[in-house]
Amino acid sequence: MTDHDLPETGITPGGTSGAFRDVLSKDHARRGKPPAHFADMDEQERIARAAELGLPKFRVRQLANHYYGHCDVNAAEFTDFPAARREEAAAAFFPELIHEVTRQVADEGMTVKTLWRLFDGSLIESVLMRYPNRTTLCISSQVGCGMGCPFCATGQLGLTRNMSAGEIVEQVRVAARAMRDGEVAGGPGRLSNVVFMGMGEPMGNYRSVLSAVRQISAMPPEGFGISARNITVSTVGVVPGIRRLAEEGIPVRLAVSLHAPNDELRDELVPMNRRFDTTQVLDAAHDYFLASKRRVSIEYALMRGINDQAEHARQLARRLNHYGDNWAHVNPIPLNPIEGSRWTASDPEDERRFLEILHAAGITATLRDTRGQDIDGACGQLAAKER
Ligand code: SF4
DSSP: OOOSSSSOOOOOTTTHHHHHHHHHHHOOOOOOOOOGGGGGGGHHHHHHHHHTTTTTTTTHHHHHIIIIIHOOGGGGGOSSSOHHHHHHHHHHHHHOEEEEEEEEEEEEGTTTEEEEEEEHHHHHHEEEOOOOOEEEEEOOEEEEEESSOTOHHHHOEEEEEEEHHHHHHHHHHHHHHHHTTTTTTTSSSSOEEEOOOOOOOOOGGHHHHHHHHHHSSTTTTTTTOOOGEEEEEEESSSSHHHHHHHHHHHHHHEEEEEOOOOOOHHHHHHHGGGOOOHHHHHHHHHHHHHHHOOOOEEEEEEEEEOOOSHHHHHHHHHHHHHHSSSSSSEEEEEEOOTTSSSSBBBHHHHHHHHHHHHHHOEEEEEOOTTGGGGGSTTHHHHHHHOO
């Protein structure tokens, strides 16, 4: 659990082109590990750390209760702890892993996007979106992303490093506490959903992501008690990661960022396609559906004149229907364009036609709302600006 450093898969989008060599060399430019945190330790490591501080085993359980049950890391709140030991225990187990740099609020306070600085100065983002019936947190799992999709702000940053499980989990704890304490417009509430759709490719940081999924979904005092069914892990199509996740037997939802219905176009939009093509990705996604009994989300960023025409919608429907009925849910997403980029959002008319064609072919599809368009809502935009 503590070994959370570099991509254990070594997966890059294929070949050793200059851009990817660049990404890889950054990847290896390690800048040390984040401080050891409670969320990075397994039970034995926590007990051993407590023993070093002269604390008995049962104190670990109390700390777990504070952390997962009450979302607390403040020594002052540890009233069941000897007063003289509180500060020391908080410092040893709960070093600050994410520090708020800026916060942007939109949709009358219902969308909150936060830019965080990590221990080594790296910047990452998370976005909280409150809806009438749920509150979803979109979190980052890597600093930047090495997948190089040309239309994506995060892709332009390249990959700096993987995030530790603690850095990932902390985004959830802080948001859960903010919801509980009524710090988000709409009054006190509960964080109900978590999506791994912020910066990074979750399958490139598999071990930390899986550890985070377990900590988010376990019931207190082992985790925050957010149902695994309300957690979505997205991938650009890292097939071995999809297959490994299917074997875990955790009922998280899988989201696959497809963005194109054929290899020719996808090779251009998603460089990872040269490594795992659309057939391999869809085969793996369908197998995930069979294993998990959970419908797979197919994410499709609509880009004007590139992938949003009727022929693309028809081809996408054919490719999905090839596997049978009702196994996938398509989320066409109007692209949130990067400033100055040639990739831009589709015409509303084309979006509507794209959806109609999917529906007519019997595909479930919902145009995803684009919360936070006015606050650099696309992943990586806030971090890119701050840099
Ligand atoms: S679209 Fe996703 S996979 Fe592609 S570069 Fe952006 S964050 Fe990475």
